[in-house]
């Protein structure tokens with residue numbers, strides 16, 4: 568602290584991630600990867616506070632424009648606690664952190680990493696399995712675990728779902744969904760959200776937000792979309808949830824609730840791969856995936872479909888673009904700094920006792936008194 572007093576940092580990093588520009592690429596990956604492993608490991612032990620503390624430290628470093636070369640550079644930076652500083656210091660000195668190396672070598676981390684990567688398996692289930700002696704994918708099958716339908720799909724398509732979804736694959740699936748939607752109602756709109764909207768070239772799934780310019784006309788769309796996709800043989804697995812959000816007459820009770828109540832479908836898509844990969848006549852990935860396409864190969868891909876009424880669309884888009892940490896920080900900022908409650912449906916002003924409507928993301932940032940951060944800089 569004393570060493571810091573005389574230093575004026577070259578850059579300022581605001582406390583909340585939603586006040587910062589966080590690009591996808593940054594010069595401090597060595598440190599952020601390490602901190603995120605510690606964050607993930609804490610999450611595996613269900614220590615949410617510790618997990619968040621490491622993640623916050625990592626997130627601050629992602630917003631730094633220059634590579635950290637000395638612990639002196641940490642002066643004036645928020646959210647980097649003692650423990651994180653120690654990890655950073657060790658990496659600066661030795662190139663690696665012994666704590667992180669220890670975690671990576673641990674049986675517990677390795678097992679939890681594999682188990683939680685299965686579609687339908689969260690930390691709670693993975694932890695229970697771990698305590699029953701399950702360590703890897705094979706152990707699940709041989710132990711004769713009772714699996715949910717979702718987990719069954721996760722196990723069945725494990726290999727495909729473990730390989731990252733490319734931007735091309737995401738675009739191809741988006742096209743397919745767009746065609747299905749257009750055949751129902753040409754005015755309905757499909758937007759790609761999640762990591763791909765933030766500029767990521769790879770993701771674990773494809774997140775699609777569906778809306779209709781006429782309020783109310785979005786209702787019933789999802790069922791029709793699913794019918795079409797299913798009749799095309801494109802859904803290997805799906806599970807829908809009804810919309811449970813009714814326009815509130817009272818202020819939201821749980822301002823920090825992260826779950827939204829939109830109508831949705833969690834699915835595993837059957838993505839046809841071009842039959843002549845590598846040949847001189849490349850087949851476009853946007854080739855319609857109907858029966859005219861002689862597919863010799865396919866890949867299972869996780870796809871989330873979410874439906875929002877147009878009055879909530881801007882909030883839904885903001886909420887589904889992420890990153891998850893950026894979203895968490897937006898909600899925390901709204902609550903702690905502005906006495907507002909934000910979720911993926913609405914923004915409520917507790918001082919004015921009113922809901923603030925918005926038709927664009929820019930308007931939501933303006934309501935919150937925040938400078939607009941474009942999707943590519945929300946990789947917090």
Ligand code: CTP
Pocket residue numbers: 760761762763767769770771772773774825826827886887888889890891894911
């Ligand atoms: N989200 C949500 N409600 C859920 C699931 C996700 O609001 N039930 C939001 C998350 O907060 C996130 C976005 O939807 O901001 C996308 O979630 P996800 O697909 O899990 O993460 P991505 O950022 O897209 O990362 P990846 O590339 O790994 O898919």
Ligand code: MN
Pocket residue numbers: 761762763770771772773774
């Ligand atoms: Mn995603």
Ligand code: MN
Pocket residue numbers: 734763766767
């Ligand atoms: Mn892109």
Ligand code: MN
Pocket residue numbers: 761772773774871
């Ligand atoms: Mn998703």
